[in-house]
Amino acid sequence: MPLDEALAALLARALPLAGTESVPTLQADGRVLAQDLVSALQVPAFDNSAMDGYALRCADVAAPGIALPVSQRIAAGSVGAPLQGGTAARIFTGAPVPPGADAVVMQEDCVAQDDGTVRVQTQPHSGQNIRRAGEDIALGSTVLHAGTRLAPAALGLAASIGLEHLPVARRPRVALLSTGDELVMPGQVPPEQLPPGAIFNSNRFFLRALVQRLGCELTDLGKVPDQREATLAALREAAAGHDVVLTSGGVSVGEEDHIKPAVQALGSLDLWQIAIKPGKPFACGRVGQAHFLGLPGNPVASFVTFAVLVRPFLLRLQGVRDVTMPSIAARADFAWPKADKRREFLRVRRNAAGGLDLYPHQGSGVLTSTVWGDGVVDNPPGQAIAPGDTVRYLPFSELAA
Known part of the structure; x- marks a missing residue:
């Protein structure tokens, strides 16, 4: 089966999970928005200075070199008085531009005089170095859409419109199972004493990390022995209280591969041969009410198959709309x-x-x-x-x- 066809069929099964929760914006990194975020204010809320410098009227500086008396000082967080004609206001970055001023000249282009005036060394133009109210976010505009996976910049954007908590999708609950009697956990035996035919379980480590990086709640159920009854019991346990059961290995047709018949006994299974390399065998279906995803056992095949099939599936469960592979x-x-x-x-x-x-x-x-x-x-x-x-x-x- 071509990969694009397999992915489309898989995503058709991935209906976004029911249920949302509210989390502090400070803790929402990597979560998926469940609702559009609409701004109740404009950002900036007022015209403000983009520079440390002097606020003035352009009409008062007809040519470079004119000196103006400094009539007031405006720091960020304070509000100045209306600007008197023929004067300048010392102003700092982020401070409100006083009514009457139509430009800010940065301090590097000005020379403060001992007599309380400032000599403006350049001729300003209207709007210079002024950040206009609402130029970033308009009142009533949607700043982030439902289905957006929140990155650090998005958290800052949500905070800029005053949101302390954010509505996010529920995390998928994923149960991870490893199959294969040949698998040994690091630490069980020294590497130099690894028995013939045994291998260390590398898939378990990178699959755990990948699932958690996608914002899922992971339950690691360890290794399943290559026995039919043990496999059935492990799958029943995995399906209880989880949205997804993820396995690596055991989805081919060998006599010791018990995942396929066990899933079929407890639910339904589609075993696909995906036309990709590395990675060909991929299984999907259901165990009870949980989705089942079975990856190949070879490490790189498992890694690649996770990236191109499981990753978009888990994101879609959280309501992410665009799950295309970035290239x-x-x-x-x-x-x-x-x-x-x-x-x-x-x-x-x-x-x-x-x-x-x-x-x-x-x-x-x-x-x-x-x-x-x-x-x-x-x-x-x-x-x-x-x-x-x-x-x-x-x-x-x-x-x-």
Whole structure:
């Protein structure tokens, strides 16, 4: 199945979760807005100075070098009196521009005199260095829309219109399960004593981090033994009180892969062969009332499949509208002469010349490539790459955010 078709089918199942909550704006980083934010004021609320300097009337400075008496001093947080004609007001950044003034000349263009006047060394123009009321936010305007995932700048914007709390979508509750008798947790045995056939469970670590970075509440249920009854029991526990059950490994058709029949016994399952590399087997369905998502066991295949399928699914559950994969057009500084029939995600990193270098080993088990690299090239099926070609680059900073 083509990736775009699989993603569309998956997102069709991802109805936004019911329920919202109000959280302090200071604690809303990464949360998803549940309602539009409409401003009850204009920002700035008043005309104010963009510089430390002198507020004056342009008509009083017909040419550079004119000296004006300083009639008042206006600091941020205070309000000055109407400006007397033929005078200037010492003013500081953020302070209200006094009525009658139509420009602010920055202090670097002025010379304060010992006699209490200021010599203006430039000829000002109307509106100079004045931030007009409402130029940032108009009264009654929508500053942030429902479905926006809140980043630090958005929190500042919400605070600028006086919002102490924000309405946000409920966090998806995700249960994580690892499958495979071969999996060993770091710390159980020294690396040099790892039994033959055993491997350390790397998927559990990066999947935990990815799920939590997407703003979900995670329950890590550990490893499931490769036994049918144990798998059934683990899935029942995972489905209880969770919105999503996420597994890695165990979704192929081997005799020791018990996830598929267990999910089918407890709910429903679609097993898709996605036309991507790395990553081909992907399972989705339901266990009880919970969504089920099953990732391949190979680490890089699991990482890539999470980024292109699970990430947008979890964001859509929170009401995020735009879940498209962010991409950048970049120059390939490598050759990829052998095109594959599947859509490939090649691990690369940006170089000092502004191009992309390719990790030499692109195997689905080479997790080193995801640390060495800072993103992937999304290469269409049947597409060879020559040095200098423009390619579609997906940074990990976005895919894992």
